[in-house]
Amino acid sequence: MYRIGVDLGGTNIVSAVVDENHKIIAKASTPTLAPRPAEEIFDDIAKTIKEAVSKAGITMSVIESIGVGTPGSVNKEKELIEFANNLGFDNTPAYKLLRERTGCNNVYFDNDANCAALGEAVAGAGKGVKNFVAVTLGTGVGSGIIVDGKLVTGVNYTAGEMGHMVIVWNGEQCTCGRRGCWERYSSATALIQQTRDAMVIDPFTKMWDIVEDGDIRKVNGKTAFDGMRAGDATATKVVEKYMGYLACGLVNIINTFQPEILCVGGGVGNEKENLLGPVRKLVKAQTYSIHAEKQTKIVPAELGNDAGVIGAALLDS
Template sequence: MYYLGIDLGGTNIAVGIVDEENKIIARANSKTQTENAEQVADAMAETARKALESAGLTLADVPWIGVGSPGTINKSTGIIEFANNLPFKNTPMQEMLSQRLEGKQVLMENDANAAAFGEYMAGALKGSDNAIAITLGTGVGGGIIINHKIYSGSNFAGAELGHTVIVVDGRPCTCGRHGCWETYASATGLIKTTKEHMADAPKDSPLWTLADGSMDNVNGRTAFDAMRQGDPVGKEIVDEYIHYFSVGLIDMINIFQPDILCVGGGISNEGETLLAPVREYVEKEQYAMNSTKKTTICRAKLGNDAGIIGAALLGKMED
């Protein structure tokens, strides 16, 4: 049996064919056309057909089409109620895509939830009963698995973990609140923190050298690279970032007490440089510090493939 998963992003559409060993055996990609929902549905259908052709398969060879999409998705109706970076508002995408793919069953899920399910089925969260996946990108994405199922709340808008406030009246967030975890722990937040410290740093410091003398060149690696070069300001930035990231992470652990929590996204490439001090924070401050069973914190394994694999395998979620 083969499965087809679509990871819909604001810029790109990634499609993969997944085999019974949860491995991607064929792929196809295209740009996301964002003028209207019809264009998005057309592009997803065309890219899905290209992936099937690449694998030497047809629609008859897959039991369903799985889609991970940004936004709030009513899984009972297949309607994308809202997505802030795509032209979706009460969009019946499940029906639209099925019509373009010979009436094939389409399963819809939020993209962060689909990525968490991918890690649960084939990656770092495999074998757990309850788990959380955190993705550190432009924002802070989250996906929660409870008793082997994706948790999305009563209105399908749950697991917006990045919008938990950790600093009262802190940085403004795109969601309208202030001080959200996302504004400090995302790559965007780390870049902002780096720029704030650079303003007071000597112009000959490693921070400025790494950025070629311009704040426009700062990225999520700049402070970590400066720290590795012995720069005290770089270390100060990294320490501040790890502190804020750990505060939110401990909140998640205290609420859900998952078996495993994995961290993905670009900043996770720092590996143990990031995770070792985070574990120290968690060990000292988590509520269940005296419990014999504690949450394992590790790096996600599937990278950008998590969303494709999770979407492809949505039909395998336990009842």
């Protein structure tokens, strides 16, 4: 039994054939080239699906279902993508467009962060666990919540936006319109900004040698960590402050859900134990449940970029 998972991203479309053990058998991708008419984007989705099926050495007839992770919000009753800013979608009849182009009736859509969380929950860091939260530290802070084995989608399928929980009252302006959202402090984008701010203040920090060409525009999510590893005090301060913000949001999540496992992935998440070791200590000092026998385990994500397509393929289950 095979399913298709599609990651419809702002930059690339990735389709994969996933087997019943949640393993990817074959993959195909193409640039999204958004914004352009939805019909054209769905033509390309169908093309990558067929390419992946062909690479897998199977035919569409053995495909049980197609699941798509999309930016924005999905209206499952009306079978629309209601709004996806970076794709230029507005009440797009996504289910219909996909069925017409693939001949497959069992199509499912959900938010991309939710798909990634579902993938990690079922086939990755949360395997075997029923209560699980996944956090992704990338351009923003994405999150997906699994309670009792099921995605928490809320009344309008836009739940799980914990990156847009305010942790700094009247703090930095967020793209969502609020001020002080967690993602303004704990995303890779935020870490890069915090790193640059510190470099501007300290002309002697080793981070100037670490960053490519000494060019502040080339700072990335690793720069401050590399500086810390080189023993630089300014870099260490940047990392420690960043970890403080990260721990703050993670404790908010734990006090809310007390999940069995809380997994952290995304670009900054690649620091794994360098990041999670100290963060666990900060979290432990703050959680409300200190008297409980069982505690949430904070672990690195396991599936990397594959979480999204694997999770999308799982949308029918």
